[in-house]
Amino acid sequence: MTDCGARRMSRAKLVVLGRDNCGKTALCVRFITKRFIGEYDHKKEVTYRCRKTVDKETIDLEILDTVNKACVSFIRGHFPSSLYATMEYLLWIWPTCAGAQVKMEECMGPASTSLESSIKWGDGFLIMYSVTDRSSFEAVSRLKRLIDHVKQTLGIPTVIVANKSDMENGRAVRTEEGQALARDLRCSFFEVSVAEGSSAVEAAFGQLIREVRLEFQRHLLAMDKRSRVLQMRHVLKNKLTRSKTMQW
Numbered sequence: 001m002t003d004c005g006a007r008r009m010s011r012a013k014l015v016v017l018g019r020d021n022c023g024k025t026a027l028c029v030r031f032i033t034k035r036f037i038g039e040y041d042h043k044k045e046v047t048y049r050c051r052k053t054v055d056k057e058t059i060d061l062e063i064l065d066t067v068n069k070a071c072v073s074f075i076r077g078h079f080p081s082s083l084y085a086t087m088e089y090l091l092w093i094w095p096t097c098a099g100a101q102v103k104m105e106e107c108m109g110p111a112s113t114s115l116e117s118s119i120k121w122g123d124g125f126l127i128m129y130s131v132t133d134r135s136s137f138e139a140v141s142r143l144k145r146l147i148d149h150v151k152q153t154l155g156i157p158t159v160i161v162a163n164k165s166d167m168e169n170g171r172a173v174r175t176e177e178g179q180a181l182a183r184d185l186r187c188s189f190f191e192v193s194v195a196e197g198s199s200a201v202e203a204a205f206g207q208l209i210r211e212v213r214l215e216f217q218r219h220l221l222a223m224d225k226r227s228r229v230l231q232m233r234h235v236l237k238n239k240l241t242r243s244k245t246m247q248w
């Protein structure tokens with residue numbers, strides 16, 4: 001994840017998650033190139049690499065733009081349409097219901113495993129929805145649960161981004177609903193229009209990078225504490241052995 005020797009974070013892996021068509025690729029491209037390009041290839045999962053400066057510190061980023069279509073088409077292809085919604089819901093909540101002992105692979109095939117491995121790979125997560133698509137909003141908490149389950153811990157750096165705020169006429173999710181959800185899930189929240197500008201997009205990524213750095217510092221502190229305890233144990237053991245030898 002990082003340059004532990006220098007004790008500062010020089011690299012980070014970020015994962016962009018969300019329902020199809022909410023603007024994940026547009027967001028990544030906007031962040032990296034500052035441009036908005038209307039249409040993209042929706043079939044492929046892409047990892048972008050770029051170098052950014054946040055709070056006057058440079059960081060090399062790998063940003064994984066995920067595609068949910070693989071999972072969705074797998075379910076669509078294998079189950080009757082009446083079962084589709086239920087199966088899709090189960091895909092997201094499965095880890096919570098089934099517990100750690102059942103692998104998602106056994107349940108849903110390789111597509112869901114790839115989502116699981118993308119989550120394992122990431123240091124920080126950006127969960128996106130479109131304010132014009134209620135179902136994309138409803139997927140957010142399921143995705144957050146999936147992250148918590150796969151990472152086996154709470155407090156993984158995660159930012160929620162509501163996109164397409166320029167489409168006021170088609171709005172299906174109010175700003176306050178997004179804010180309330182983010183509060184419940186203890187995530188930062190940004191409402192943006194990737195189409196309209198870069199600054200809110202940069203603010204969202206900037207916040208995620210800050211949180212990832214903070215998590216890294218916490219991790220280092222915990223490691224330091226552990227090594228101090230181990231060192232003390234070693235010194236004590238040596239002293240005890242020496243005093244026993246002298247008694248003899």
Ligand SMILES: Nc1nc2c(ncn2[C@@H]2O[C@H](COP(=O)(O)OP(=O)(O)OP(=O)(O)O)[C@@H](O)[C@H]2O)c(=O)[nH]1
Nearest residue numbers: 020021022023024025026038040042164193194195
């Ligand atoms: N009006 C508006 N349209 C947007 C915005 N962001 C993205 N779009 C459009 O939304 C559509 C989907 O954008 P993508 O970036 O391909 O969405 P995605 O989440 O990567 O989609 P999948 O690859 O299917 O998962 C495209 O037609 C974009 O031009 C936005 O802020 N406002």
